[in-house]
Amino acid sequence: MRAPRLRPAASSLALCLLGLLLLACRRGEPPRAHAEEGIPGGAATVDRTLLYPSEGDLLLHAVPVRLEAGGTPEEAMALVARRYVENKPGEGFFSPFPEGCAVRALFLLPGGRLVVDLSGPVTAGSGTSTEALRVYGLVDTLAANFPEVRSVRILVEGRQVETLLGHLDLSQPLPPQREFLGPELQASGLLSERRSG
Amino acid sequence: MAKRSGTWLAGLLALALPLWGLEVKGPAGSFHLRDRTSQGVRWVCAEELARALRGSTSKDPISAYPVLTVEGKRILVSTASPMVSVEGRIVKLGRAAQEAEGCLWLPEEFLTAVLPLVLGGAVSVGGAPEAVAAPPPAREAAAGRVTVDVAVGSDLVKVTLSGPGAPQAEVVQKGREVEVRLAGGTFAAPARDLGKGIVERVAPDQEGRLLRIRLGERFARLETQKKSDLPSLVLLLRGQAQELPVPEAPAVQAGTPPEGRPPSAAEPAPEAPGFPVKTPAVDVVVIDPGHGGSDTGALGPQGVAEKDLTLALAKKLGTLLEKKGFRVVLTRSEDASVPLKQRAALANFNQADLFLSIHMNASPAASARGPEVYFMSQQATDLWSRELADKENAAGEGAPRVGGLDLVLWDLAQAAHLQESAFLAETIQNALNGLMGTDRRAVRQAPFVVLEGATMPAVLVEVAFLSNSEEFRKINDPAFQDRVAERLAEAVAAFKERYESPSAPSGGQ
Numbered sequence: 001m002r003a004p005r006l007r008p009a010a011s012s013l014a015l016c017l018l019g020l021l022l023l024a025c026r027r028g029e030p031p032r033a034h035a036e037e038g039i040p041g042g043a044a045t046v047d048r049t050l051l052y053p054s055e056g057d058l059l060l061h062a063v064p065v066r067l068e069a070g071g072t073p074e075e076a077m078a079l080v081a082r083r084y085v086e087n088k089p090g091e092g093f094f095s096p097f098p099e100g101c102a103v104r105a106l107f108l109l110p111g112g113r114l115v116v117d118l119s120g121p122v123t124a125g126s127g128t129s130t131e132a133l134r135v136y137g138l139v140d141t142l143a144a145n146f147p148e149v150r151s152v153r154i155l156v157e158g159r160q161v162e163t164l165l166g167h168l169d170l171s172q173p174l175p176p177q178r179e180f181l182g183p184e185l186q187a188s189g190l191l192s193e194r195r196s197g
Numbered sequence: 198m199a200k201r202s203g204t205w206l207a208g209l210l211a212l213a214l215p216l217w218g219l220e221v222k223g224p225a226g227s228f229h230l231r232d233r234t235s236q237g238v239r240w241v242c243a244e245e246l247a248r249a250l251r252g253s254t255s256k257d258p259i260s261a262y263p264v265l266t267v268e269g270k271r272i273l274v275s276t277a278s279p280m281v282s283v284e285g286r287i288v289k290l291g292r293a294a295q296e297a298e299g300c301l302w303l304p305e306e307f308l309t310a311v312l313p314l315v316l317g318g319a320v321s322v323g324g325a326p327e328a329v330a331a332p333p334p335a336r337e338a339a340a341g342r343v344t345v346d347v348a349v350g351s352d353l354v355k356v357t358l359s360g361p362g363a364p365q366a367e368v369v370q371k372g373r374e375v376e377v378r379l380a381g382g383t384f385a386a387p388a389r390d391l392g393k394g395i396v397e398r399v400a401p402d403q404e405g406r407l408l409r410i411r412l413g414e415r416f417a418r419l420e421t422q423k424k425s426d427l428p429s430l431v432l433l434l435r436g437q438a439q440e441l442p443v444p445e446a447p448a449v450q451a452g453t454p455p456e457g458r459p460p461s462a463a464e465p466a467p468e469a470p471g472f473p474v475k476t477p478a479v480d481v482v483v484i485d486p487g488h489g490g491s492d493t494g495a496l497g498p499q500g501v502a503e504k505d506l507t508l509a510l511a512k513k514l515g516t517l518l519e520k521k522g523f524r525v526v527l528t529r530s531e532d533a534s535v536p537l538k539q540r541a542a543l544a545n546f547n548q549a550d551l552f553l554s555i556h557m558n559a560s561p562a563a564s565a566r567g568p569e570v571y572f573m574s575q576q577a578t579d580l581w582s583r584e585l586a587d588k589e590n591a592a593g594e595g596a597p598r599v600g601g602l603d604l605v606l607w608d609l610a611q612a613a614h615l616q617e618s619a620f621l622a623e624t625i626q627n628a629l630n631g632l633m634g635t636d637r638r639a640v641r642q643a644p645f646v647v648l649e650g651a652t653m654p655a656v657l658v659e660v661a662f663l664s665n666s667e668e669f670r671k672i673n674d675p676a677f678q679d680r681v682a683e684r685l686a687e688a689v690a691a692f693k694e695r696y697e698s699p700s701a702p703s704g705g706q
């Protein structure tokens with residue numbers, strides 16, 4: 001028997017609040033060991049928050065997930081990036097990334113400059129809204145989970161590209177941007193400490 | 198006898214020169230430059246410096262900023278920031294260059310910090326400051342003297358009189374001439390020949406009490422403005438609206454400027470104003486129909502391409518704006534590929550006062566709807582600035598360069614217009630909300646390639662979501678496109694009114 005479906009708005013709000021709560025609780029704490037299906041037995045896991053656009057307002061909202069912690073910061077970041085890019089969020093949200101897109105590599109450079117290399121399908125699709133949410137969904141998700149990330153440079157198939165879909169300049173590393181955060185995340189101050197950093 | 202007096206004169210000059218101006222010693226020898234002291238800093242005239250070094254001055258064809266070319270190397274200078282770019286390398290000075298009296302005045306530090314990079318050796322400066330108390334290079338008119346600044350726009354010539362007595366000056370139009378008579382004081386300005394157009398010549402009479410402005414063929418009307426807090430009088434000499442031109446070739450090459458325009462950087466003319474001065478007028482609008490050619494942009498349910506809708510809408514908007522008296526240039530008038538950076542460059546080349554990039558949106562969320570208006574991201578600029586600073590610190594004498602668009606171009610050109618861009622974006626967003634039945638309030642900022650090189654207020658308008666069947670049906674209807682074009686034209690007109698108003702935060706006088 002299927003559980004009764006919550007209204008999308010109510011479920012979105014609940015998920016956002018949960019995400020915020022998890023984000024707040026997680027800060028400053030080391031990864032904890034969890035038993036989680038799909039994660040290698042005995043591997044340490046950690047609660048992460050992915051920022052996905054909602055179908056209702058086209059803004060980013062918190063979607064909590066539990067992921068393998070990763071041995072190094074780069075590994076942890078790669079796990080978050082892969083989960084974000086290669087998986088779909090729950091009901092009421094959508095992934096700004098197309099089917100078949102994958103994270104090819106990820107490097108953390110001095111100064112908190114992160115380089116994420118994505119596979120070719122990332123250039124599929126159209127629209128400024130799609131492109132902005134694709135770019136800043138990933139950038140903001142990584143910055144929200146890893147305070148040391150100051151900017152993200154996106155490569156496609158190992159190469160620098162001018163844009164993904166013809167609008168946003170990807171020739172430069174991008175800092176996180178609060179423009180696309182939902183109102184509850186704006187109010188929480190998420191990423192605000194990174195604005196002048 | 199003549200030879201003897203010539204030798205005597207040369208000897209006297211040789212004795213006198215070290216007492217006059219700056220003595221500049223460098224790898225190529227030494228020379229003297231006239232200098233002025235203002236704000237505790239000595240300044241030299243860029244044109245005189247270029248002549249002394251057998252170089253030249255011009256304007257950058259992309260940004261329209263002053264350029265000195267010395268030893269084949271380009272030095273991009275700005276009056277808005279104390280930074281210059283030497284072949285892409287950023288050099289920070291203590292003071293920004295200033296324009297006055299027909300010269301671009303460079304701080305003394307320019308000689309020792311910038312010239313070595315192009316001359317290939319150290320440069321030293323000596324000599325006493327000019328003994329005669331000279332007028333400062335900035336607009337600090339000496340008591341009783343009224344300075345005259347002339348700025349030439351596409352459809353406007355702005356003459357700014359600054360100094361005691363300027364607001365009380367009597368302005369009278371007599372046929373093809375405007376006379377400005379001072380009750381007291383004198384005009385401190387050389388005669389300026391502006392060629393054909395709205396104004397042909399601005400010149401004071403022998404006594405300096407009367408300024409004569411000879412009107413050209415395109416002159417339409419005269420307006421005057423006074424600032425309540427400054428002793429100044431602004432004369433706006435407006436030209437007749439021009440025909441909607443055939444869009445210029447996208448490639449921005451040195452060549453013939455648009456008809457009726459002042460000479461551009463590609464053709465420095467000795468009698469033209471030396472350097473561009475941004476006027477508060479909004480007369481030239483560049484409309485950029487998004488995508489084109491092989492880049493279709495988004496596709497609607499029936500395969501209708503964004504590139505075709507943006508072109509249709511841009512043409513309609515252009516016609517409406519032309520009727521309102523604007524000069525309009527399209528970045529493309531047919532289904533053609535135009536690189537993103539060339540679109541902004543085209544706007545710069547045409548000395549546009551506004552840049553509108555028209556797009557149609559799309560989203561994986563089928564319910565996504567409503568117009569979205571964007572302008573450039575200051576946050577991205579901040580990051581690029583930090584990146585540059587990091588590179589400078591790390592590389593020392595390296596040659597920092599921020600992508601294809603160096604910091605000087607970006608920071609000085611577009612950032613100066615963020616406030617106006619924000620206002621324009623909000624005006625358009627509100628105008629389209631009413632039409633589309635949406636209530637989106639926020640406009641957004643992001644680093645758009647098509648906007649980042651534009652040296653004027655610039656926005657990107659996503660009119661409707663083609664992925665939304667209802668919005669697609671609307672925007673695919675030519676009658677609805679007319680209504681969208683009307684709203685956009687009204688928004689541009691509202692922006693013009695605000696921007697040209699004397700109380701505008703940074704646009705008006």
